[in-house]
Amino acid sequence: MFARHPNRPSSAWHKTQRRQVAIFGIALILVTTFIILLRTRPYSNHPFAFPKLKWNSFRPFIQFSPSMEFMNGTDAIWQIPNSPKAILFIAHGCSGKAANFWDRSPGCPNCVGLPEERLLVLHALARKFAVLTISSTNVCWDLKRDRKIVKGILKWWIEKNKLEGLPLTALGASSGGYFISALATDVKFRSVVLMISEGVFEAMEIPRNYPPTLFVHMPKDRARVGRIAENMEALRAKGIDVGELKCMEFPLTPRLLSDRIPGLDQTTSIAIFEIFKEKGIVNDDGYMRNDGRKIDWKESLKERDVLSDKYEWSSHIQEELNLAFGYHEMTSLQSEQILNWFESHLSRF
Ligand SMILES: *[C@@H]1O[C@H](CO)[C@@H](O)[C@H](O)[C@H]1NC(C)=O
Numbered sequence: 001m002f003a004r005h006p007n008r009p010s011s012a013w014h015k016t017q018r019r020q021v022a023i024f025g026i027a028l029i030l031v032t033t034f035i036i037l038l039r040t041r042p043y044s045n046h047p048f049a050f051p052k053l054k055w056n057s058f059r060p061f062i063q064f065s066p067s068m069e070f071m072n073g074t075d076a077i078w079q080i081p082n083s084p085k086a087i088l089f090i091a092h093g094c095s096g097k098a099a100n101f102w103d104r105s106p107g108c109p110n111c112v113g114l115p116e117e118r119l120l121v122l123h124a125l126a127r128k129f130a131v132l133t134i135s136s137t138n139v140c141w142d143l144k145r146d147r148k149i150v151k152g153i154l155k156w157w158i159e160k161n162k163l164e165g166l167p168l169t170a171l172g173a174s175s176g177g178y179f180i181s182a183l184a185t186d187v188k189f190r191s192v193v194l195m196i197s198e199g200v201f202e203a204m205e206i207p208r209n210y211p212p213t214l215f216v217h218m219p220k221d222r223a224r225v226g227r228i229a230e231n232m233e234a235l236r237a238k239g240i241d242v243g244e245l246k247c248m249e250f251p252l253t254p255r256l257l258s259d260r261i262p263g264l265d266q267t268t269s270i271a272i273f274e275i276f277k278e279k280g281i282v283n284d285d286g287y288m289r290n291d292g293r294k295i296d297w298k299e300s301l302k303e304r305d306v307l308s309d310k311y312e313w314s315s316h317i318q319e320e321l322n323l324a325f326g327y328h329e330m331t332s333l334q335s336e337q338i339l340n341w342f343e344s345h346l347s348r349f
Pocket residue numbers: 071072149151152153156
């Protein structure tokens with residue numbers, strides 16, 4: 001046995017050795033933690049995406065500073081980060097517009113900054129996508145007329161900003177999804193995302209080089225689930241890469257609205273939640289009992305003076321209620337997986 005002796009000359013050496021082991025141990029833990037943090041992306045492999053991000057989560061790293069142009073009967077609004085790696089064209093749903101994706105600012109006084117649209121754009125900018133939004137010329141997208149206009153603007157915009165070498169990707173929600181699914185037959189997107197939309201595949205001959213397609217949808221929309229399943233099958237039959245992301249309902253919390261909507265303060269958010277609970281608009285667990293578009297939640301808020309007639313956040317609140325209900329709404333909750341989809345198909349050609 002090795003006998004300990006307080007005055008042995010090796011004791012100092014042992015102390016140093018122990019300290020080195022301790023330092024090495026701590027370093028190992030730190031490095032491991034760092035690697036785990038790096039590899040863990042928000043929401044990844046999580047079927048139940050709950051809003052974790054706040055409206056200002058990207059500050060101060062990413063700020064809105066969009067450019068815009070009005071041309072050929074429509075408007076284009078865009079932002080290009082430093083050293084962009086790809087282009088993302090986003091098509092809104094019916095009644096949407098390019099201005100919904102960007103915060104109101106001196107540079108864009110008519111911008112609306114809807115909570116999901118703006119967060120989707122911020123996610124994309126953070127991942128170095130140059131983001132271009134264009135408004136449809138009518139309430140919904142016109143598959144013929146808008147196709148010509150958008151192709152013209154895309155070409156003009158890419159040349160103007162010298163982005164010729166960059167891979168193109170596209171995301172369309174609802175009517176925008178129909179539009180993107182058709183546009184993808186003659187614009188060379190590396191991959192596309194169809195959100196709450198089955199696309200117009202039954203009306204086309206799907207070419208073999210059709211881009212990889214990710215369907216992001218809300219299964220509560222039963223009728224659409226069936227059509228999406230059929231179209232996924234049709235795409236697969238042509239050897240095209242397809243993916244599916246299901247977005248489920250989630251409960252409201254007292255601070256959900258102030259967390260997600262820039263300008264809506266916490267007191268108002270909590271007051272709205274309390275009224276919703278009292279009125280039975282949400283159940284005891286905070287879930288929406290019904291589609292927020294079908295109930296007069298605004299009236300309940302007016303009664304309590306929480307909402308005036310010209311309340312500017314009504315459409316912002318409506319969007320979050322629809323999202324929480326999990327039925328046919330724009331969503332940014334799956335932004336990470338959506339951008340992973342785009343990134344994993346950037347070098348397709
Ligand atoms: C606008 O429309 C005209 C006429 O169709 C066309 O020549 C022009 O290229 C379009 N501009 C853009 C930027 O698409």
